[in-house]
Amino acid sequence: MSLQATTYLVVGLTFALYIGIAFWARAGSTKEFYVAGGGVHPVLNGMATGADWMSAASFISMAGMIGYMGYGGALFLMGWTGGYVLLAMLLAPYLRKFGKFTVPDFFKARFYSDTATIVAVICLLVASTTYIIGQMTGVGVAFSRFLGVSNNMGVIIGMAIVFMYAVFGGMKGITYTQVAQYCVLILAYTIPAIFISFHLTGNPIPQLGLGSVFTGSDMYLLEKLDHIVNDLGFGKYTTAVPGDKLNMFVYTVSLMIGTAGLPHVIIRFFTVPKVKDARSSAGWALVFIAILYTTAPAVAAMARLNLHSTINTAVQSGGDVFAEEASIQYDNRPEWFKRWEVTGLLKFEDKNNDGRIQYYNDKSKDAEFLSKAEAAGWQGNELGVNVDIMVLANPEIARLPNWVIALVAAGGLAAALSTAAGLLLAISSAVSHDLLKNMFMKDLSEKGELMAGRIAMAFAIVGAGYLGMNPPDFAAGTVAIAFGLAAASIFPALMMGIFSKTMNKQGAIAGMLAGLFATMFYVFAHTGIFYIKGTEFYQFFGGKDFFFGISPNAFGAIGAVINFAVAFAVKNMTTPVPEHIAEMVENVRIPRGAGEATGGH
């Protein structure tokens, strides 16, 4: 069977599975629509959370980014997993005890004000919408690369699938499809990694392979890789840091608390039966996430090694990389190279017209290396590499059978669709529950609210699809904003709501707004106001990353500190929190008496 046909078959089978689950898990009540009836087993919820959490970016791009960044890529690994420790201890069990349907529900009761709720809803909508654009473009890209349909067609097919299980099944349909999607995506990720690890090190477990001896040499794989990238003028793989260590530190903090504050992740913990289950379910979620996240660094290093040794045949033997015959001839490039060139992920430009590919760091700070490269007649790096290639082309580089390549396509789609569905639920429940039922149409019946939920979901899907087909110019940078916002506004407010009995509504609202604006201010200083080019204003503050060298994507942690500081300052100047709220906090802190999640008042 041809690769194309196999891919259609595998992707078709997984879609049939999702639709079957959608039919079986229809939602009959608002409780099923918002929290899957509240009876999801903690292990299954952990699996669903894993799929919800791991997006197209985790699946397709993360290993490539780590491969490109080396050691410093660890900030994604630690940042996107360490947040679950915070979530498990600081937020999930208490919000589960609180027993409502949505995150803004908590703001409404704890900060006894519609203003606080609206601020929370705005933060939630901005964070979720920016995040979902990335998922929808991911769906389009995966379809067009693997199935040969147009980007827009891919987005439409993806929308139709999500529509079926999200609109009819709500959280219930989403939860059980996410469980299936997790299985698909984790198989798709680990199988190629196992093959490659075995091929390069003789050890089939990628986590161990990365620390093993490189087959056919007496060197460890990481040592080898250090030599290779060093020979080609890149920094050493095992020590390369983005910016400086302070930036790496703050960036990691931002991702961790952003993870803990993202509403679509938090609401997953409202679906388990007990407070106890919310704690262990976070552990299970992290187990399932860790399987991918500990495999990713192995994929990263091995794919990078494979790529370099394909392009420059001398690196593997430790020979002279500058020798003319070391760089491969463009006409002799491998098949996979040709296939991925078509998609634009690999771009070759023969700068010195020798018909060979020179792939090296022409911006190296090593003057000796640059002079050697010049002497060899190299006139600049000739290969443009999109980091996504490291996962997408991995099975082909390792010459794995067609069904594995097809599985990677299905896995990428599963990752994108499952995250999109979770975000869509967070968006639609904020509209139908927090805005309509709790604020503007308080006499909405249960049936009416369920219908409103479905309509909001349908609109959200169409809206997300439209944005996926016409991504705004700034789409690439917005996922970072989602984390920044969650870190600087939602996480600190939730923390203070649970851990401070005296925090009042004035403090919480002022804190959230301060964190939000500080973060937006810093990001806009670098990207332009609302991403409009030409309106950047970082130069007035002394250049890029003017705040102690912190990059804009890492600023969420600073925003959170500002949030806490402002909140406590304002609290001390305003009227204290009412008695019954302090009692409520007291009650939230102990597990006993947690009923199932309800929307009732």
Next chain:
Amino acid sequence: MEKSHELYWKKVLGLIRNVLIVWFLCSYAAGIMFSSVLDKIKLGGYPLGFWFAQQGSIYIFVALIFIYAKLMGKIDEEFDVAEK
């Protein structure tokens, strides 16, 4: 009753603090701040600081959540506040 609530909360905060200390040590301290020093020690082919940053911290995070969940269950029992 008031007293036991206060004591319960104190114990909970103590547990959270202890878990956060380990959480900080394995990621920020071992993986970032002192990674270059730890890199001098090798764990198979892994420099130790690199291993903490890209592998070890994640395993420890997983273990921490389950340990936390277990100890919290014990505290809940002790103060008789667990769900029935």
